[in-house]
Amino acid sequence: MIHKYRELFLVPGAAAFSLAAFVGRLPVAMLGLGVVLLVSTVSGSYTAAGTVAAATMVGYAVAAPVVGRTVDRHGQRRVLLALAALHFAGLVALMAAAEYGAPLPVLCAAGALAGLSRPSTGTMVRTRWAHVLQRGDGRAGEAKVQTAFSFEAIVDEVAFISGPVIVTALATGVHHLAGIAACLVMTVGGATAMALQKNTEPPARGAPGERGSALVVPGMAVIAVAMLFAGAIVGALELAVVAKTEAFGSQGATGPLLAVLAVGSMLGGLWYGARSWELPPDRLWIRCLAAQAVALGLLPLAGGMWSLAAAMFVVGLTVAPVGIAGVVLMERLLPSRVLTEGISIETTAMATGVAVGGWAAGVVTEELGSGRALALPAVCALAALGAAVLGARRLAVENSSEPDAPSRTE
Structure with missing residues (x-):
């Protein structure tokens, strides 16, 4: 298994841009919490802190697809440097x-x-992997792209586990500004380091005849809707777990339970990325969504902390494969000139879903109790699966070994 991941970093420049991307996106899991810790400390108001954090997240969600489209047209370097300067400010x-x-x-x-x-x-490193690995290698190149996306999914989980710990330790143990300052240094530093690596940068696709949006590509809207519900799974699950641990009288177990979920996701991603799959990516994605729906059905059956932990681990095994399969599908489905925009749309859909799912889980918990709230993620998973199945014809791509795969057609 490990040798497949090791082979990725034999590609010139791969280790450097992957490391820069990791540093740059570690604050993804730090910024929102860092804003809450900063504003609540200086103002004494959690309402104000939550409002500012929400404004920060909404700003990202609104801009991400536009930024993705700009990157596709003008290249990563110029956009990354401009964003780094604005983010610093x-x-x-x-x-x-x-x-x-x-x-x-x-x-x-x-x-x-x-x-x-x-x-x-995190979005740009995936398009960079696709660029450096899909150079006429056909089926072998497609397998390497899947492994690369699996590796980045594992890196995402590491970031989401370690990020909150880092920002909390800095903001509470060093200085109330230290958490946000760390976000600034890592985000700007990682983005700048990535921008300066010109040899692995995907080419800009800004020719006048190449207008259009990823959303007009058949299947992209289906992916966006399904990932909206997939994001709702995350938002609903986080709040439902908090409510359930309170009901069990073990609220302190929330963090360990979410860590169990993340560990399961990393293991699932390692296994999925190391395998060679014969099925086309659209069918693989639908099967991953189905497996996740089945796994989430175990959560309402948990009668205690240990059974809930076991169910969380099983659910975690399906999380990374769903994300990996979805990005691989987009890489095959979308022309390369709109790939960054497409991945940004998926990210925005998921972020929106997280917010909606958390709100819905709060309503269900208040009205029906924590047990029913634990069933909500499974309902969201069925909705994601339903959207994918209903749009399956638009998602179909050939599992071809030809160099001119659909995603490379301009």
């Missing part, structure tokens, strides 16, 4: 506004600027 403004007691609208404006300018290095 946004986070400095946020820290200054918080430190000097600026009113809430000013804090929200600074947070929104920081959010809309946050470079999506």
